Amino acid sequence: MIHTDAVNCIARNGVKYDRVRILQEAGYWVEILSEAVSKEDLEDSQPYLTARIEEDVGIRDTLRFHAWNLITHDIVVMIDFCTATLQPMNEVFVDLLNDESKGMFIKSAVSQGVNTAMLFLKQSNEEFENL
Numbered sequence: 001m002i003h004t005d006a007v008n009c010i011a012r013n014g015v016k017y018d019r020v021r022i023l024q025e026a027g028y029w030v031e032i033l034s035e036a037v038s039k040e041d042l043e044d045s046q047p048y049l050t051a052r053i054e055e056d057v058g059i060r061d062t063l064r065f066h067a068w069n070l071i072t073h074d075i076v077v078m079i080d081f082c083t084a085t086l087q088p089m090n091e092v093f094v095d096l097l098n099d100e101s102k103g104m105f106i107k108s109a110v111s112q113g114v115n116t117a118m119l120f121l122k123q124s125n126e127e128f129e130n131l
Helices: 019-025 039-045 047-055 059-069 090-097 125-130
Strands: 008-010 016-018 075-079 103-107 114-122
Touching: 016 019, 039 047, 059 075, 059 114, 059 125, 075 090, 090 103, 090 114
Parallel strands: none
Antiparallel strands: 008 016, 075 114, 103 114
């Protein structure tokens, strides 16, 4: 998934390039999406988030919510570009498929929150709407 603002990029040498084309040529399936929630959507129901979202991850990070709508697979694995996997993840997939979990995440080493650099989700349009 690539945000609509991140399709065209400028390399360090100043040359503009199409990130989607490069990923597709490398064999990736690319979905171009915008944020799942607008700031206006949050204003009435989530004043705390509205006031703080830009000082945290920003509204564009809600793009990740679209992962729940990817219906062609049983599990969606979201990994940031700066995350490396050091061992097979087969056990995670088996555990997730065999229980009632909606997803799995890794606890953040730095805060009490969730490390969103790697998420394992079961597809669910209902969960997307809940979010």
